[in-house]
Amino acid sequence: MGRLGVLLLNLGGPEQLSDVRPFLFNLFSDPEIIRIPIAALQKPLAWLISSSRAKKSQANYEKIGGGSPLRRITEEQARALESQLRSRGEDVKVYIGMRYWHPFTEDALTQIKRDEIEQLVILPLYPQFSISTSGSSFRLIEKIWSENPQLKPPKYTVIADWYKEPGYLQAMSELICAQIDNCPNPDDAHVFFSAHGVPVSYVEEAGDPYQTEIEECTELIMRTIGRRNAYSLAYQSKVGPIEWLQPYTEDAIVELADKGVSELVVVPISFVSEHIETLEEIDIEYREIAEEAGIHTFNRVPALDTNPVFIQTLVDLVLRAAAAPSLDINRVTQMKKKIKMYPQEKWEWGLTTAAEVWNGRLAMLGFIGIVVELISGRGPLHLFGIL
Numbered sequence: 517m518g519r520l521g522v523l524l525l526n527l528g529g530p531e532q533l534s535d536v537r538p539f540l541f542n543l544f545s546d547p548e549i550i551r552i553p554i555a556a557l558q559k560p561l562a563w564l565i566s567s568s569r570a571k572k573s574q575a576n577y578e579k580i581g582g583g584s585p586l587r588r589i590t591e592e593q594a595r596a597l598e599s600q601l602r603s604r605g606e607d608v609k610v611y612i613g614m615r616y617w618h619p620f621t622e623d624a625l626t627q628i629k630r631d632e633i634e635q636l637v638i639l640p641l642y643p644q645f646s647i648s649t650s651g652s653s654f655r656l657i658e659k660i661w662s663e664n665p666q667l668k669p670p671k672y673t674v675i676a677d678w679y680k681e682p683g684y685l686q687a688m689s690e691l692i693c694a695q696i697d698n699c700p701n702p703d704d705a706h707v708f709f710s711a712h713g714v715p716v717s718y719v720e721e722a723g724d725p726y727q728t729e730i731e732e733c734t735e736l737i738m739r740t741i742g743r744r745n746a747y748s749l750a751y752q753s754k755v756g757p758i759e760w761l762q763p764y765t766e767d768a769i770v771e772l773a774d775k776g777v778s779e780l781v782v783v784p785i786s787f788v789s790e791h792i793e794t795l796e797e798i799d800i801e802y803r804e805i806a807e808e809a810g811i812h813t814f815n816r817v818p819a820l821d822t823n824p825v826f827i828q829t830l831v832d833l834v835l836r837a838a839a840a841p842s843l844d845i846n847r848v849t850q851m852k853k854k855i856k857m858y859p860q861e862k863w864e865w866g867l868t869t870a871a872e873v874w875n876g877r878l879a880m881l882g883f884i885g886i887v888v889e890l891i892s893g894r895g896p897l898h899l900f901g902i903l
């Protein structure tokens with residue numbers, strides 16, 4: 517086997533407060549994150565939303581030290597993975613490709629070409645697949661390679677999701693058990709999984725397998741734990757006016773308190789590193805809601821970061837993928853069945869009634885939003901809470 521490369525895919529995050537606005541612009545420019553049916557409106561709307569949201573978002577990043585720790589942690593994970601693989605005798609280099617901030621995926625692919633990597637394993641740092649995360653990164657890689665075919669390595673394999681990996685389940689269950697045991701009454705502790713949400717339309721209309729994979733993942737983790745603790749799942753970080761997966765984390769916490777739960781073990785489930793949604797949203801915002809609702813123990817399970825059992829899982833995944841026949845991005849998307857990634861014709865031009873209605877609604881919302889916002893400086897986007 518020739519020189520092996522591993523490309524870790526992640527979201528990226530602003531490193532300092534002045535990065536927040538351009539980072540948000542990149543994020544909202546992605547049609548897999550916000551689906552604007554008229555492509556020409558994508559960038560103006562991204563500019564509008566990012567400019568207006570920046571202040572609120574900066575205030576949150578300020579509370580966690582003025583920037584996202586995502587780059588530092590992902591680099592630590594990459595180094596740990598690389599040294600583990602090298603200790604197994606592999607001639608390997610690990611790269612990081614972020615979707616919305618440095619180090620960008622484009623730069624990683626250029627470096628991979630320069631280093632003459634012969635076989636590339638593409639490994640998203642998202643255990644479960646979503647159109648908005650791994651799907652978006654796969655689309656970007658496809659686009660870069662189609663525009664610049666010489667960047668494509670001779671062989672590559674894509675890992676679509678890996679939430680069923682025994683090592684991952686083991687690492688998560690050890691971290692959760694430690695927090696259960698930290699509760700005053702461990703048997704009464706309620707294990708509360710909080711996943712990053714996505715709009716309902718992603719699952720119901722575009723066929724995103726994310727919700728199914730998240731639900732299955734929580735069940736597998738609880739089976740691995742093998743204790744009798746009650747558990748539930750909710751979705752956090754809703755953005756904008758449309759309906760996202762429910763129940764929402766903030767409502768579910770209050771409901772549990774109303775039912776008499778007073779000891780909560782909170783498990784961030786859709787991401788493997790500490791980031792703004794764990795350090796600010798869970799640790800500050802949701803903790804406050806829980807305390808006000810009468811929950812006296814709120815133990816948050818730390819993210820995996822460089823947990824050795826987790827890094828070992830990544831090693832196993834890479835070695836298995838490197839030994840497997842080449843699996844390309846198109847086949848992965850097909851394997852994910854009928855996912856409609858934007859701007860597939862089916863979705864964009866509405867071969868189904870639902871998509872037509874939805875596109876119409878979005879187009880109207882976009883037009884009205886931009887016009888009202890530009891005229892008054894305070895439009896529907898504010899009203900609906902996007903900004």
Ligand SMILES: C=CC1=C(C)c2cc3[nH]c(cc4nc(cc5[nH]c(cc1n2)c(C)c5CCC(=O)O)C(CCC(=O)O)=C4C)c(C)c3C=C
Binds near residue numbers: 548569584714792
């Ligand atoms: C599996 C994880 C994630 C999914 C699914 C996801 C979907 C999703 N996100 C937004 C909008 C925003 N996300 C933001 C930050 C952010 N998102 C994730 C992960 C998932 N997103 C992470 C890890 C981070 C934080 C990175 C960091 O800086 O540490 C933000 C910016 C922060 C803010 O202003 O709140 C936005 C906005 C949408 C719309 C979406 C699905 C369509």
Ligand SMILES: [Fe+2]
Binds near residue numbers: 712753
């Ligand atoms: Fe997000």
Ligand SMILES: [Fe+2]
Binds near residue numbers: 753793797
């Ligand atoms: Fe948030």
